[in-house]
Amino acid sequence: MHNRLPLFLWFIFCSLLNSNLVFSQKTYQNFTPGKIWKDNNGVHINAHGGGIVYVQGLYYWFGEHKIEGEKGNTAQVGVHCYSSKDLYNWKDEGIALKVSSDLRNDIAKGCILERPKVIYNKKTRKFVMWFHLELLGKGYEAARAGVATADKATGPYSFIKSYRPNAGKLPFYAALTPENEKVNCDKPANKSDGFFCRDLPGGQMARDMTVFVDDNGKAYHVFSSEENYTLHLAELTPDYLGHTGKFIRIYVGQQTEAPALFKKNGIYYMVGSGCTGWAPNPARWFKAKSIFGPWEYMGNPCVGPGSEKTFGGQSTHVLPAPGKKNAFIFMADKWEPKNAIDGRYLWLPIQFEENKLKIEWSDRWNLSVFK
């Protein structure tokens, strides 16, 4: 009987090992674009169309929580939050903003809630989440911006309001270009101007979006507007909870989606996509010396095999790399509209060649690629 004890203990040890109780979740040291990315519970990260905010040594990743099947393209749960110290290993922080069970609520369960982005307001000490909202049962016709706030990064976030921005406001023109002449609502010059003028009284459509905080603390909301024909870049109020009415139109009539903005050495950069539903298309990038433009269209930043379809993905955010100067990570989603929960994350390093952006595919990489 006695000599069986070590064997029995060995059996118990192996069982615990198998069930992950002895050693915690595997530690990651690389990004593997397009593969399953497991969180601390061993579950594929569920934060699609997301963005990341860095606060006091921790990164918080917010994104759309998707469920299985095509139903997962609607918001059945809310916005999921994860935290990380190193960007490779993510802890599940739960649902930061929950959809409402009250079907009359703007963020009723089953609505479409996309591309949530969180910024921190140093003056009000609030975390502010903006997102693209489509009301329950109305497809993509509402085209609203939604906002929620929280006292802690991980939430819970309280929904505040949703609306179409900048009702009754005309664009601000830092400079006029042949592609961006003053809109004349007495005689709209093209299709996009027509949509702009149609929506002038009630507010402009706001779909794919991002938010960006400049060095001086001013925040901007960038969104696909005018039936997705034109991007708007709009200043937010000092509390980040509304629009001031100052905004510009970017790349009028050219259908830019999925904007992601960043700043390097005083120059503003933006990466976006074309407009082809869930299917990938070529990425596009822009640069500007002033946030209010003019924004110059610079073509496709992606190079090499797969570059004509953004390697199967669509931009969502650009993140300054930890502890590195002038180093940025391009974050994209590889959508799986038939089984939304299986969407993958394509994060790739951004390279600069004489101030031109370059994004190349890599199966596996880590932050050591940045000098």
Ligand code: DGJ
């Ligand atoms: C592309 C957008 O970028 C996504 O966020 C989503 O709105 C899909 N279109 C819906 O087709």
